[in-house]
Amino acid sequence: MPPVEPAATTGDAGARAAGGVVVGDSEGGTHGNGSDCAGDANRTARRPYTELTLVRHGRSVWHAGNRYAGVSDVHLDRTGHEQAARLAEWAARHPHDAVICSPLRRSADTAAPIAEALGMPAEVEPDLREMDFGEAEGYTLAELRVRSPLAAAAFVTDPVHYAFPGSEHPKAVAERVQGVLRRLARRYPGGSVLVVGHNTALRLALCGWLGIPLRHYRHVLPKLDNASVTKLRVFPDPALPPALLCLNAAIGVAPPEPIENSVATAEQSVTS
Numbered sequence: 001m002p003p004v005e006p007a008a009t010t011g012d013a014g015a016r017a018a019g020g021v022v023v024g025d026s027e028g029g030t031h032g033n034g035s036d037c038a039g040d041a042n043r044t045a046r047r048p049y050t051e052l053t054l055v056r057h058g059r060s061v062w063h064a065g066n067r068y069a070g071v072s073d074v075h076l077d078r079t080g081h082e083q084a085a086r087l088a089e090w091a092a093r094h095p096h097d098a099v100i101c102s103p104l105r106r107s108a109d110t111a112a113p114i115a116e117a118l119g120m121p122a123e124v125e126p127d128l129r130e131m132d133f134g135e136a137e138g139y140t141l142a143e144l145r146v147r148s149p150l151a152a153a154a155f156v157t158d159p160v161h162y163a164f165p166g167s168e169h170p171k172a173v174a175e176r177v178q179g180v181l182r183r184l185a186r187r188y189p190g191g192s193v194l195v196v197g198h199n200t201a202l203r204l205a206l207c208g209w210l211g212i213p214l215r216h217y218r219h220v221l222p223k224l225d226n227a228s229v230t231k232l233r234v235f236p237d238p239a240l241p242p243a244l245l246c247l248n249a250a251i252g253v254a255p256p257e258p259i260e261n262s263v264a265t266a267e268q269s270v271t272s
Contacts, residue, residue, distance in 0.1 A: 050185040052232040052242070053096060053194040054202055057110040058083035059226040066140050070133035070167075073105050080106065083227035088113035090251045097191040100184060102128035102198060110227070111196040122196075127176045130198035134166025160215040170204055170214055177205035185234035199224050206230070210241055224248050 058080030062069045076084065091099075091114045099122045101111035108122065115122035135151075136144055144152040144164075154162035160170045177197070184193045203221040204214060209232075212220050224230065229251045233243040 047190045048236065049243075050188055050190060050234045051192040051245075052181055052184065052234055053192065054181075054206075054224075054230040054232065055087060055110070055114075055194060055196045056199055056202065056224040056226055056228050057104075057106045057196055058087075060106045062138070063226060067138055068133040068136045068140075069106070070130050070137045071104070072137050075105050076109050080110070080226065084110040084113050087227055087251055088117040091194065092117040095192070096194040097188050098123065098184075098193045099196070100125050100128065100180075100193060101196040102126070102130065102201075104129055104198070107196045107198065114194060114196070118194075125180050127180045128195065128197045128201065131170065131173045131200045131204070132166075132168040134164045134168075136164040136167065158215050159218055170200075170217070171208075173201050174204035174208035174214055177201045178209050181205060181209070181232070181234070182238070189236065202230070206244075210244065221247075225250065227251065 058076045060069060060074045060080055061077045062072070062074045064077065064079075087110065096118060099111050099115040099118060099120060101107040101122050101124060103124050103126050107128070108124065111122035135148070136155075139147065141152060141156075144155075148165075151162070151164060155164055163170055181195070184195065200217075202224055203217050206212075206221060207214050207217045225248055227250075228248045230247050230249070231245040233245055235242070
């Protein structure tokens with residue numbers, strides 16, 4: 001298995017994709033399944049944009065119960081390893097120029113088989129780590145409503161202004177993760193990069209980059225499923241927001257809950 005190395009510093013709109021949403025025009029493919037997020041697997045010329053494939057890590061031992069993992073270094077469970085293997089099978093058919101992951105074990109262990117399938121090392125980018133949830137780490141939202149009912153109620157009302165005590169500020173999370181994604185787009189102009197990250201950190205970065213108020217991240221993007229794929233097309237002009245080609249698409253795994261139903265249960269699906 002290739003080593004995990006430190007990173008260098010430096011659609012028809014609205015179509016459904018296996019429980020995720022295809023919201024842009026994915027070149028050369030039909031909409032409605034995992035191929036919507038494939039990108040240009042057989043491209044022969046450099047493109048005037050970079051494609052970023054954002055993958056949430058596989059399921060961890062805490063995520064089956066929807067516990068806030070944050071920066072706690074919990075490992076993948078059996079389902080998570082199976083999800084990583086299926087992602088690797090998919091990636092082998094859809095080449096990327098680089099695989100980047102966070103330093104947390106659940107991200108690195110998801111990235112390792114993907115990188116092996118692509119014949120390259122996975123690079124670690126510390127700023128891709130999940131949000132630190134402070135006092136909420138290790139607990140479910142239901143448990144927090146018992147332990148800290150006022151803090152939990154305030155968080156649900158406005159998760160940015162009333163982040164859990166001791167947590168990293170959501171705006172700072174959005175800025176650091178978006179910064180990584182912008183750097184990768186500049187580093188691989190015209191290329192394709194697969195990034196293995198985390199639920200809340202990626203959602204905050206997406207909202208910040210797409211101009212969605214951060215306080216609405218739990219409402220607009222209720223969740224990214226474990227082992228799901230979201231694809232962005234990033235243009236050279238930094239003033240342009242990226243094109244969102246697909247969102248939360250299931251790749252080689254059981255279809256996630258339909259997004260229209262997940263809105264009603266967002267409180268059970270926000271853990272990292």
